[in-house]
Amino acid sequence: MNRAIIEEDLRNRAKHYSPQTHLEVNYYRIRRRLAYPLPVRKLLLPELPVPGIPVYPWATWMLWALEERVHSLGWAAEWSGDSALQDLVLRDLKALAGWPSFRQYENPDLSLGHSCRLLWLALKRWEWAGVLRPDIALAFERVLEENAHCWDPAKGGPDTAEAILRLAPSERGLANIPLIGTTGLALAAHTVGHHASEFLDRRLRAVLGATLELRRTGHAEGVAYDGYILDFVAHWLEEIPEEDRNLILDHPEFAGMLDESIHLAAPGNLSNVARIGDVEPEEMPFHLSAHAKLLRLRPSARSVWLLNRCMPGRLRADALGEFHSHVDGAVESAPEAAPADAGYALSLRSGWEEQDLCAVVSASSSPMGHLPLDGGTLVIGTCGRWLLDDPGYQQYMQKTERVFTLGPKAHNAPLLNGQAQNRRFAFRDFDLEDSGKGCFRASVNLLHGYPEDLQLELARRTVWLCERDLIVVADQIRGVGVREMDYCWHGHPEAAWWVADNRARLYFPEATLWISSPQTLINGTCLDRLPGSRGHLTLQAAVEKPLPAAVWWVFSLGAEPPAIRLSDDGQALQCSGSCFEVHGK
Secondary structure (H helix, E strand, C coil): CCHHHHHHHHHHHHHHHCCCCEEEEEEHHHCEEEEEECCCCCCCCCCCCCCCCCCCCHHHHHHHHHHHHHHHHHHHHHHHCCHHHHHHHHHHHHHHHCCCCCCCCCCCCHHHHHHHHHHHHHHHHCHHHHHHHHHHHHHHHHHHHHCHHHCCHHHCCCCCHHHHHCCCHHHCCCCHHHHHHHHHHHHHHHHHCCCHHHHHHHHHHHHHHHHHHHHHHCCCCCHHHHHHHHHHHHHHHHHCCHHHHHHHHCCHHHHHHHHHHHHCEECCEEEEECCCCCCCCCCCCHHHHHHHHHCCCCCCHHHHHHHHCCCHHHCCHHHHHHHCCCCCCCCCCCCCCCCEECCCEEEEECCCCCCCCEEEEECCCCCCCCCCCCCCCEEEEECCEEEEECCCCCCCCCCHHHHHHHCCCCCCCCEECCECCCCCCCCCCEEEEECCCCEEEEEEECHHHCCHHHCEEEEEEEEEEECCCEEEEEEEEEECCCCEEEEEEEECCCCEEEEECCEEEEEECCEEEEEECCCCCCCHHHEECCCCCCCCCEEEEEEECCCCCCEEEEEEECCCCCCEEECCCCCEEEECCEEEECCCC
């Protein structure tokens, strides 16, 4: 990627947006597309019913679309000097500044955060947008007055990280929505020199400090929402003193939060992060925006390496606008392909190139709602795709799609007596190992995730990745209440399948993934499309009592599957010249 490529991409986006008379908003989660007349002069809330959701967050997706439109037109205008494009941007921003209110809900929310940031960025990045400073100042004074209950010190509330950490998890207020809304208020306060900035800055320092401390023990919302937070935080960091800024940027967990993007990237398509939890790689690339924006505050050869391996079309316009200033001549530094803890998942990979292989295993103890109860869930990536997949989002409408994304068959850790995990892990219990010769291992203790009535003594999933063509899984389950184990392996939504000779193959022209187990029966009746699936086919298989010492699965790439030999005691498996072993604990 270089400046010329970025400029061409945003010119093309501007050509798409400039003739439009309506703002098209794709509410993809609920399969609705709406057209808001331009310019949008107030926060419009459609009266369309959404089953199971009395008040749908219409404003969030509308602001995402408006933000993308304005940044595409604005950066194209900035680099070309096109006055017609500038006029379109100024029209849209003036209309936004006139909104009576920026928030849909009672407290600062995502729409408030995006509205304030959009106006703040226009003043910060485009000199020609300065003609709107009086309008924007009035808007910011109005929004600060409307939300005075959020920055009034007399209202109380914790104002240090230590005080937040003493609260119960449900009371900490660390989720992305209030943090992003509060960040928007802080940007507004700084712009107009409002005294609320002192309280809002203190609050944000406390929340971010607590968030980073809790990451040491597994706090996360997943790469999409962790990145969403960083995407906003990057701008707020510009407004605070350097000493305060460095306390956050230098925190050892801050880099780890950013590195989720790298550890969870699909080989050959680094913007396509592993679909573990609620992440939506195409629709929510805010984590990549954060990498681009933080370059303004601190050089990062690692972030430049990542962004240069993303297609421009997969980045939001504001990210491209920021990266434009740093891309030419920037130094790159590739990370090492080694076993990695990505905060809520474990990553094993041979590398990041097209023909490399990656396995990501869920290992989360986070209480945050965007991470489901899916400990041990495995996804497998190569050639830019996740061949073995997971829904990667949560459907909130009360229909069959909700069951597919959140129900017992949503993930691929084994079902025990038909039951999925129903408890959060109190702590993360895992091992990562580099055993040499291109073979890595991850092992996750699942014992405390399953229902107590199963009376489990042992529940562990171990995953090995060897070179670029082999992944082996061993599930050890022991408990007097367990009668059977069931598996649901979801394939990529666009994959073609074939089942024969007690094996399944998942086919793309550039890669064939073979799936087999020496302890299960696999035939054509095992393959089905579950109700609510957006395209994934699911391979289902059962293991009945007496349960073996370990249930083994082999996933391999290549023209032919490898030969497999299981030891007599079931605790070792030989495959492709390697021996994989588990122990009884």
